[in-house]
Amino acid sequence: MSEPSTTSATYAQRIAFVCEIASRLHSYGTTAQRLEAAVAAVAQRLGLDCEPWSNPTGLILSFNDPTRPLGASDTTRVIRLAPGETDLNKLSQADRIAEDVMAGHLSVAEGHTALRSLDRKPSRSWRVMQVLASGLASGAVAGLWRLPWVDIGAATLIGVLIGVFNHLLERRPQMKEAADAVSAFMAGFVAVLVANFVAPLNLNTVIIASLIVLLPGMSLTNAVNELTSQHLVSGVARFAGAMATILKLTVGSLIAITLAQLLGLYPEVRALRPQPEWVEWCAMVVAAYAFAVLFKAHRRDYVWVMAAAIGGYSISRYAGQAWGAPVGIFLSALVLTAAGNAFARWANRPGALIRVPGILMLVPGSASLRGLMNLVQQQDVGVGQSALLGVTNIVMALIAGLLFGNLVVSARKNL
Numbered sequence: 001m002s003e004p005s006t007t008s009a010t011y012a013q014r015i016a017f018v019c020e021i022a023s024r025l026h027s028y029g030t031t032a033q034r035l036e037a038a039v040a041a042v043a044q045r046l047g048l049d050c051e052p053w054s055n056p057t058g059l060i061l062s063f064n065d066p067t068r069p070l071g072a073s074d075t076t077r078v079i080r081l082a083p084g085e086t087d088l089n090k091l092s093q094a095d096r097i098a099e100d101v102m103a104g105h106l107s108v109a110e111g112h113t114a115l116r117s118l119d120r121k122p123s124r125s126w127r128v129m130q131v132l133a134s135g136l137a138s139g140a141v142a143g144l145w146r147l148p149w150v151d152i153g154a155a156t157l158i159g160v161l162i163g164v165f166n167h168l169l170e171r172r173p174q175m176k177e178a179a180d181a182v183s184a185f186m187a188g189f190v191a192v193l194v195a196n197f198v199a200p201l202n203l204n205t206v207i208i209a210s211l212i213v214l215l216p217g218m219s220l221t222n223a224v225n226e227l228t229s230q231h232l233v234s235g236v237a238r239f240a241g242a243m244a245t246i247l248k249l250t251v252g253s254l255i256a257i258t259l260a261q262l263l264g265l266y267p268e269v270r271a272l273r274p275q276p277e278w279v280e281w282c283a284m285v286v287a288a289y290a291f292a293v294l295f296k297a298h299r300r301d302y303v304w305v306m307a308a309a310i311g312g313y314s315i316s317r318y319a320g321q322a323w324g325a326p327v328g329i330f331l332s333a334l335v336l337t338a339a340g341n342a343f344a345r346w347a348n349r350p351g352a353l354i355r356v357p358g359i360l361m362l363v364p365g366s367a368s369l370r371g372l373m374n375l376v377q378q379q380d381v382g383v384g385q386s387a388l389l390g391v392t393n394i395v396m397a398l399i400a401g402l403l404f405g406n407l408v409v410s411a412r413k414n415l
Contacts, residue, residue, distance in 0.1 A: 009108035011073065014046045015063050017101065017108045019077050020115045022052065022059055024094045029086035030352075031222045032234035038098075038414035045102040055234045056083045056241060083241060086218070088297040088305065088353055090118050095350050095413075127167055133293035134163030134213050136286055141366075142209040143283025144313075146275035150199045151206050158187045158210035180214055180245055184252025187211055192260040195267030203269045204373055207253050208366050213294060214249060216242035217365025218356070224395050225402055246365075250372045284313055291357055304343070305357045312336050312358030326397040329362050333401020334408065341406065344413040351413060359402075364394040 009017075022039045030038070032054040039061070043050030047067070053060040058080045065073040094115060101111035138159025142152040162183045169179050187210045195201040208215075219242040227235035260267070288309035289302070297305045312332045320328025336358035340351030371387020374380075 009046070011065055013108050013112070014043075014048055015075060015077070017112045017115075018043050018046065018048065018050060018063070019059075019061060019079065020112055021094060021098050022054075022061060023079055023081060024090070024115055024118070026054065026059060026081050027084045027087075028091040028094065029084040029356075030091070032226050032231040033229040034414045036231075041414065042098055042102065046108065054231075056238045057081060083219075086295050086352075086356060088295045088301065088350075088356070090296070091350055091352060092298065092301070093118055099348070129293055131160060131163035131167055133290045134166070135160035137213055137290035137294060138162075138210045140283045140287035140290055141212045142206065143275065143279050144287060145205060145209065146273040146280055147202055147205060147209070148272055148274055150194070151201050151209075154191060154194045154198075154201060155206050155209040158190050158206075159213070161186060161190065162210065162213065178248075180248040181252035181255075183214055184211060184249040185256045186252075188253035188256025189260060192257060192265055192267045195269065196260075196265050200268035200270040202271060202273075203257075203267055204370065208369050208373075211249055211253075211369070212366065214245070215363075215365030215369060216245040217363025217368070218360055219245070220365065220368065220391075221359065221363050221395060221398050224399050228399055228403065246368050246372060249369055250376060253373065254376055284310055287361075288357070291360060295357060297353070297357075301353055304353050308336060308339070308354045308358035309361055311339075313361040316362055326393050329394055329397035330401045332362055333359060333398045334405040335401075337402050337405025338409040341409040341411045344411065345409075348413070351411065359398065362394070362398055364391045364398075367391050367394060 018039060021042055022035065025035045025038060035054045036052040039052040040050055043063070047065070049064050049066050051062040053062075058078070061077045061079070063073075063075045063077070064071075097106065097111050097114045100106040101108060106114065135156045136159070139152050139156030142155040147155075165183060165186065166179065169175055175182070184207075187207050191201060191203055191206050191210070194206075195203055219238055223235050223239035223242055225235075226232075226238060229235075257267075285306070288306035291309055292302045292305040295305065312335075315332040315335055316325075316328040318328070319331045322328075336355055339358075340353070340355035343349070343354045344351035367387065368391050371391065374387065
């Protein structure tokens with residue numbers, strides 16, 4: 001251990017730094033098992049014994065100084081936090097700062113100041129890019145599903161409207177609880193208007209594509225991953241949160257469709273996917289770029305993020321065509337997990353830069369929402385059971401890929 005990391009910092013300063021890095025990792029979307037392992041490693045390098053406990057809405061960190069008598073320095077911090085959102089750029093910067101402190105390149109006080117400096121107010125151009133990326137992601141997903149051009153345009157328009165709404169919502173935090181339902185209502189009503197006055201749509205599919213940035217597929221996958229890692233409280237809480245989000249999206253979209261019918265608007269619905277294969281691959285590139293922006297990656301990392309997203313989708317698609325969809329998802333998750341661990345070893349940077357965007361293309365968020373919407377619309381339990389089975393197959397394949405990917409290439413970094 002380097003001298004500047006420990007001897008020049010007080011016990012309180014070291015605790016403050018560990019609490020700050022833990023809060024940052026939580027806010028940037030790190031799962032419980034990776035966060036706890038990373039925090040324990042940082043604390044150990046700073047000469048602290050730390051027992052971290054993470055859940056989606058908070059942290060409990062218990063500290064003691066092993067050089068003092070037992071019980072003389074016991075300290076506990078309880079930190080209340082909102083559920084984290086993926087921010088690949090800040091995650092990378094926080095990881096670099098922690099590495100510099102542990103290596104002695106920064107003092108604990110300097111590292112704490114550097115972490116606090118990450119809270120910069122986003123620029124107007126950055127906000128505009130987030131709104132546009134929301135629309136690009138929705139339109140690109142519609143293109144991946146080979147929907148007609150009108151459907152792609154409608155999904156893109158609704159995605160932009162949702163991006164604008166979420167931007168305006170930052171000034172009204174009291175509306176945050178209803179944000180998902182209101183966004184789904186807006187998506188459903190705009191889609192009905194287009195289907196009535198412009199052209200027929202694949203209605204449910206357009207609504208789902210337009211809500212792609214709000215779907216909790218990654219949360220659902222992380223929840224099951226935490227459960228398999230024996231982080232039971234965090235896994236159950238995250239799973240419940242994901243299901244609550246799906247319910248809010250379903251309620252909002254179905255209220256919009258029901259209200260439209262009460263107003264005498266009956267949309268023309270069709271089931272048509274006429275696009276050639278090249279549209280799908282162009283949409284894949286656009287989707288990869290949009291997710292790089294939405295995940296707030298640094299521009300120098302766009303190549304890695306986009307390559308991971310395209311690679312994950314390609315493996316899943318072609319392996320799925322050859323051996324079945326579950327096998328394709330399993331192989332894709334395995335390759336991406338191993339690639340993320342290898343990237344972390346080679347570049348000494350978070351493997352999440354590869355793992356998260358690649359796995360996002362495989363998560364079962366759209367399947368969950370579609371199944372629940374069909375269940376409510378058709379009032380058929382068989383439809384719901386079929387959707388549940390499909391989601392279960394996807395989640396099982398993903399988790400198996402994550403577990404075996406860590407065996408193929410073991411992780412040296414926890415992030």
